[in-house]
Amino acid sequence: MGLPAFLDDPPRLRRLLFSCATLRTLTRLHALLIVSSSDHHILSSVLATAYVRAGDLAAAESTVAAAPASPSSITAWNALLSAHNRGGSHDAALRVFRALPPAARPDSTTFTLALSACARLGDLAAGEVVRERAYGAGYRRDIFVCSSLLNLYAKWGAMGDAVKLFDQMPRRDRVTWSTMIAGFVNAGQPVEAIEMFRRMREDGLEGDEVVMVGILQACTTTGDVRMGGSVHGYLLRHCMPMDVVISTSLVDMYAKNGLFDVACRVFQLMAYRNDVSWAALISQFAQNGHADEALGLFREMQVSGVRPNSGAVVSALLACSDIGFLKLGKSMHGFILRRLELDCIVSTAVIDMYSKCGSLASAQTLFNRVSSRDLILWNAMIACCGTHGRGRDALALFKEMDGNKVTPDHATFASLLSALSHSGLVEEGKFWFDCMVNEYGIEPAEKHLVCIVDLLARSGLVEEANDLLTSMHTEPTIASLVALLSGCLNNKELELGESTAEKILELQPKDVGILALVSNLYAAAKNWDKVREVRKLMKDHGSKKVPGCSSIQIYGALHKFVMEDQSHPQHKQILQMVSKLDSEMRKRGYVPKTEFVYHDLEEGIKEQLLSRHRPSNLRVCGDCHDAIKLISEIADREIVVRDAKRFHHFKDGACSCGDCW
C-alpha cells in the first residue's frame, strides 16, 4: 500500500500539521511520518508545536527531545515552556528548562519563560541560575529578560536587588516601571511606589491601567483617599477603559478607607462584575462589623449568577461568625465541600465560624479532618480552645503542633497564654511564657504581657505580676495595668490596687468599663473621694458606648435585642418568661450583684435594670453569669453564651470556664 503523497511535500505537511484539529489526527499523522522513509526530523519542531496546541505536552516534549537539537527547535521548546506556565505547571516548566540540550541555544524567550516560572514559584535560587545562563548567553541588556528578572525580585520582596537591576537597565518601558511600583506596594512601601510613579511621569511616560492599579493599592495602604480619588478622576478624564480589575481596585480603596457609600456607587456602576469584585466589597463589610450587608451582598452575588470564590466565602463566614449565624455558616460549609477546595485559608475560616457560633465540637471535627495544616490553622484552633475555656486542650494542641514541625509564632503564644490564663493553669502559663522568651526567642509583645499579668494577678500573685511589668524596658500599657488592677480587686490586694489605679488614671482612659473598675477598686479601699472623682470622669469624659446588642438564633432565624428595645413581636411573652425565671431564681437564693451597674441609681432601680442587662463593656458581667448559671439549672438546658471575647457553657448550674468571676 502506498503512502499519501503529502508526506513528500514538506510545505503541505507543515500546513496540515498546523491545522490539525484533534490530538487523534495528529497522532495518526505522526505515525505515518515515522513509517514513511522521509526525513521527518526537519518537521519535529512543527510537530512538537502542534502537540502543544493539541494539549499533549508529554508527546510534544518527547518529539522535540528526540530530534537533533538545532537553533530552529528552540521555538518548539519555548512553546512547551509557555504551555506549562499557562497551565500553572511551573515546576514542569523549570524541569524542561533544565533538560534543554545546550545545542538548542536558549534565546530571550526561553529565559523569560523560565524566569516567569521562578517568579510564580518564588524560587529565587533557581532564578539566579537562570540569570547566570541568560547573562552568559548575552541577554544582559534584553528588556524582556530584565523585566522578568525584575518581576521575580519584586514579587518576592528582594527590592534591593530589584532597584539595582532597575538602575542598570539600558531602557525602561511601562512594564518595568509598573513592575517596580507593584513590587514596592507588595513590600509594604507604598510611599516608594508613588515616588516611582512620579519619576515615571518625569520620564515622559503616562500610567496605564496596570500602573494605576498599583497606585490605587498604594493609596489604599497609606489611607490617602484624596490621592486615590484624584487617580479615579485621572482615569475618568483620560477615558481609560474601566475594566473589572481597575474598578475592583477602586471599590477596594474606597471600602478599605471606610467610604462605603462611594465604594458601593462605583460597584453599582460597574458594567461587569466578577467573583473578585464581589469578594472585595463583601470582605470590607464583613471586616467592619456590617455582617448583614456582607451576607446580603453574598446572596445578591449568587442571585446574579456569579459563583462565590474562596475569598467571598471566607468573608461571608466571617460575617456568620460575627453574628453567630450557625445555620448559614453550616450551609456555607456544605457549599465549600461541593464546589470549592477546602484549603488552609478556607478551613481556618470554617473552623473559626463553628467555634464563634458556639460549636467547638464541630470545629474540632473539621480540624481533625484537615490533612495539611499550616501555622495559622493551628493558631486558630488553639485560640478556639482558649475562648471556650479549654486550656488543657489548647496546651495539648500546642504540643502536638510542635511535634508536627510547625514552629509556633507570637500569635500561637498569645492564644496559648490566654487559654492557660483563663483556665487557671498558672504553673503552665509561667513555664510557657519563659519558654517563649528563652527557647523560641520571641520578645514578649504587649498582648503576651497582658496575658501573663492577667494569669499571675488572677491567681493572687499580684506582686509577681507587678514586678514583671516594672522589669520591662517599656512603660506598662493601660491593658496590662487593667489586668493587674482586676487581679488586685478580686484578691483584695488594695494597696497595690490603689497605686495601679493611680497609674491607670494618669493614662487618662476614656473607656467606661475601665473607669468603673477603677472606681470599684477605690470603693473597696473605702477611698470615697477617689470614687467621686472617677465617677465624675465617667460622666464627663466617658466614651459614649454603642449600645450592646444580644442575639439568639432559633431555627435559623436571628433575634436581636438592644437595651430598652421593645420591638420584638413577642416582647410581652419574653418579659413574662424573664419575670418567671426571676422569681424562680430568687427562690433559690439569687441576689442581684448591684456593683455591676455603673449608673448612680437607687438600689431598687438598679435591680430592675440588671434583669435585662447587656454589659456595657460587652463582656458577660458577674451578675449575668450568676443568673445564667441558675437559669441553666431551672430550665434544665445547656446554655452557651458568647460575649466579646469568650464563651461560657452553662449546664446544671455551673459554667465550664473556671475563671469568670
Next chain:
DNA sequence: GTAGGGTTAG
C-alpha cells in the same frame, strides 16, 4: 513561542 494588575484566614 516572550515580562506587569484586583479579593480572602489567627
